[in-house]
Amino acid sequence: MPSPALEPAIQVTGLRKSYPSKQGPQLVLDGVDLTVPAGTVTALLGPNGAGKTTAVGVLSTLLHADAGTVRVAGHDVAREGDAVRAAIGVTGQITAVDDLLTGAENLRLMADLHHLGRSAGKRRTAELLDQFGLADAAAKPVAAYSGGMKRKLDLAMTLVGSPAVVFLDEPTTGLDPRSRRTLWDEVRRLVAGGTTILLTTQYLEEADQLADSVAVLHGGRVVAQGTPDELKAVHDAGSLDDVFLALTEPPAEDLPGADTATTSPKEDVR
Template identity: 80%
Template sequence: MPATRAPATPDDLAVDVRGLRKSYGDQTVLDGVDLAVRTGTVTALLGPNGAGKTTTVGILSTLLTADGGTARVAGHDVTSAPEAVRASIGVTGQASAVDDLLTGAENLRLMASLHHLGRHEGRARADALLDRFGLAEAARRPVATWSGGMRRKLDLAMTLVGEPAVVFLDEPTTGLDPRSRRALWDEVRALVAAGTTILLTTQYLEEADHLADRVAVLDGGRVVAEGTPEELKHAHDAGSLDDVFLRLTEPTTTTTEVA
């Protein structure tokens, strides 16, 4: 049997979700979701298309309003203290947020200005991130000329300009080649090693297995299983997360995810 872990307390949690609900008309997207993400860890949120993953991230990042339940991020309630939540988080969405007409350096400096950093501090932080992500040589070229992997690295670098305590990564490696995907994995590991908390949505079971401390499987708007990758494999007598995922999500739901 895998070693048991003491239950998390509210002070241990960077993300604390209880009974989260969201509907659009008669379409239920989230139906009482509970989710706990410990500080300084990676939690992977898995689920078929339409399970509610992106909607969950939207609520936690204050872009959407829940119909019911509670959610706290970095100790702040997403409903009563949205500004404090936004000051504590970074979000890398499925669609790239970079401006193709600007250079890499200009994109980062623009983000630094949006975070109200001074000119000197903003340039220094931009240069440090360009170096960290191996983008310094391309920094003065328009992003339109960059590869997909480079653009995704820049997208994550822009998320980190504000030095967030919690980062939401919504399918960050979709469409990347294996080399670029693994390079992004390395950056995620480095972030966690430095104390950042990450909630990751992904369609890649291998990604969850390699990166996540805990995995939550979302189906039909509910969390149907949660645990470490090894705990889930053991509980379902499976050799891989792929087997676990298929057993928990078949037949797939017909719910359409909105947002």
């Protein structure tokens, strides 16, 4: 008998999320459906303000959904938050390292938060420093690190607890090309070891290079999902840039200079 299919690492159905405002609730996610198979990279793309970071916030238990079901690493986000948090790692847009501590001290702090114990924490710290090429700088204050080194340390801190699912929210923003490619290599290594990654990025080349699947978020919904090659074929496009523009450009009547006598302006909520 064939083995049953593995449960997706991330399964989202009908996710809705809005924020209060003076004009009333501003809907950001309007029925998002998303499936991320285990051991893969899915890139979540969308224009600025499309709700990518909001989606990551809900999936990582940092925000509460208004409606819908979300399962991460086999657990319901709404009912099993502790189990979800134990199974995930999150690297946000802002590097979450302490500049006053050394690289090793940052990692040992995370090991303590994960209750690894002194000896296990020291071993895990040494492993990650070596893995990310930071061993020579382990005793230096992080304030002396370059931007690329800080980003690598940030990702290493995310991995202290050996998470099954990792959320990378625009992790290479502001990095130079060499540091960006170094981080790409680390992402590939993680996935080869079975980790699942949900990546948000503004760099479409990054999505093309790393992602097994690409999902495009627009108008509060996932308007397309598939491999980069599949999306290019469907839209007769030579690059993901062309696919992105085809899926997210406003219709002609919404562009400046359109005939406003027959169309009404649309409000951009977020």
